[in-house]
Amino acid sequence: MPLIRIDMIEGRSPDQIKALLDATHRALIAALKIPARDRYQIVHEHPPSQFFVEDTGLGITRTRSCVVIQVTTRPREWKAKETFYQVLCHELEVTCGLSPSDVVVSIVTTTDEDWSFGNGRAQFLTGELASERSVS
Amino acid sequence: MPLIRIDMIEGRSPDQIKALLDATHRALIAALKIPARDRYQIVHEHPPSQFFVEDTGLGITRTRSCVVIQVTTRPREWKAKETFYQVLCHELEVTCGLSPSDVVVSIVTTTDEDWSFGNGRAQFLTGELASERSVS
Amino acid sequence: MPLIRIDMIEGRSPDQIKALLDATHRALIAALKIPARDRYQIVHEHPPSQFFVEDTGLGITRTRSCVVIQVTTRPREWKAKETFYQVLCHELEVTCGLSPSDVVVSIVTTTDEDWSFGNGRAQFLTGELASERSVS
Numbered sequence: 001m002p003l004i005r006i007d008m009i010e011g012r013s014p015d016q017i018k019a020l021l022d023a024t025h026r027a028l029i030a031a032l033k034i035p036a037r038d039r040y041q042i043v044h045e046h047p048p049s050q051f052f053v054e055d056t057g058l059g060i061t062r063t064r065s066c067v068v069i070q071v072t073t074r075p076r077e078w079k080a081k082e083t084f085y086q087v088l089c090h091e092l093e094v095t096c097g098l099s100p101s102d103v104v105v106s107i108v109t110t111t112d113e114d115w116s117f118g119n120g121r122a123q124f125l126t127g128e129l130a131s132e133r134s135v136s
Numbered sequence: 137m138p139l140i141r142i143d144m145i146e147g148r149s150p151d152q153i154k155a156l157l158d159a160t161h162r163a164l165i166a167a168l169k170i171p172a173r174d175r176y177q178i179v180h181e182h183p184p185s186q187f188f189v190e191d192t193g194l195g196i197t198r199t200r201s202c203v204v205i206q207v208t209t210r211p212r213e214w215k216a217k218e219t220f221y222q223v224l225c226h227e228l229e230v231t232c233g234l235s236p237s238d239v240v241v242s243i244v245t246t247t248d249e250d251w252s253f254g255n256g257r258a259q260f261l262t263g264e265l266a267s268e269r270s271v272s
Numbered sequence: 273m274p275l276i277r278i279d280m281i282e283g284r285s286p287d288q289i290k291a292l293l294d295a296t297h298r299a300l301i302a303a304l305k306i307p308a309r310d311r312y313q314i315v316h317e318h319p320p321s322q323f324f325v326e327d328t329g330l331g332i333t334r335t336r337s338c339v340v341i342q343v344t345t346r347p348r349e350w351k352a353k354e355t356f357y358q359v360l361c362h363e364l365e366v367t368c369g370l371s372p373s374d375v376v377v378s379i380v381t382t383t384d385e386d387w388s389f390g391n392g393r394a395q396f397l398t399g400e401l402a403s404e405r406s407v408s
Contacts, residue, residue: 118196118240119196
């Protein structure tokens, strides 16, 4: 379920994007304990004139490789979120050579009844998916 | 007010997209009792390499026609959401030939003060729109 | 931190888009008291067939210039949001010639732990950013 939107400046190859999505998914599995096939990822590419990321005065340098990762998910404990940020940056750096200073993350929280994974059913309400399973 | 983002793989014609948006709007009207002109729909098309939708282990088969529908709305009762998922899949199947197994929905909840429909005003706060009207 | 998505029909020049983003950022600084470098803006352009904005029966006329501005932010008081809608429309009209009737805004609320601005850290939790600072 976490639904992921990854926004970036255009120019990566399909293979580079695939590596980035794979790394993000590994981080979600490790930190949020989601099932392996709980994968919903959408990429938005932008010309440089349509993607502005500064640093809130934190002294973080951004490059053209910067990505903004927005995660919509059921509630997660703050500890799991913190772990996610760390593991995500590690995975992206090791696998894709992306600097941790180029990784911005925003999480949006929803509830069980806010998801239908197909067939017109709310699988967390019907019991097809266990409510507790992915709350870490 | 519900603001709808529909993400899909590129390739549909404008007419096909229009039919899909119309069907989605009919489902919102039927399930959430929104006014007919409460229509805010945005489509994002993606190359296949930038749109990954799996099944959380539910055994649901996806095709290239798969759509992810993200709805940002004021609070709705869970029963209305469940009805929306069902009516939406029915409308999309009957009108657009889209299989219910290709329909993923995610709902994000906001409050009255989070909306301005134009003119710099928060119409739910000013009383131009009744707060209760679209809470079903 | 507010993360801004601005959706519009395609056709604006990079300079026009820049002016629009600058105006939006000035409105956020004025109304939400965010730091000057707290700027995270993403633009999505769409063909007319993929961008539908009606008026919820409010009698608001839309043109091809219409923009939908979605703001993801930490909690803000309703008064600050109301101010934002007003200042935003004023800035966009004065600077970009955009009619207030063409400005739709949707706000999504998150919490401190939902943000990582880089380096795999949750800067509101680590104390690098003061939690109170941008809550107006």
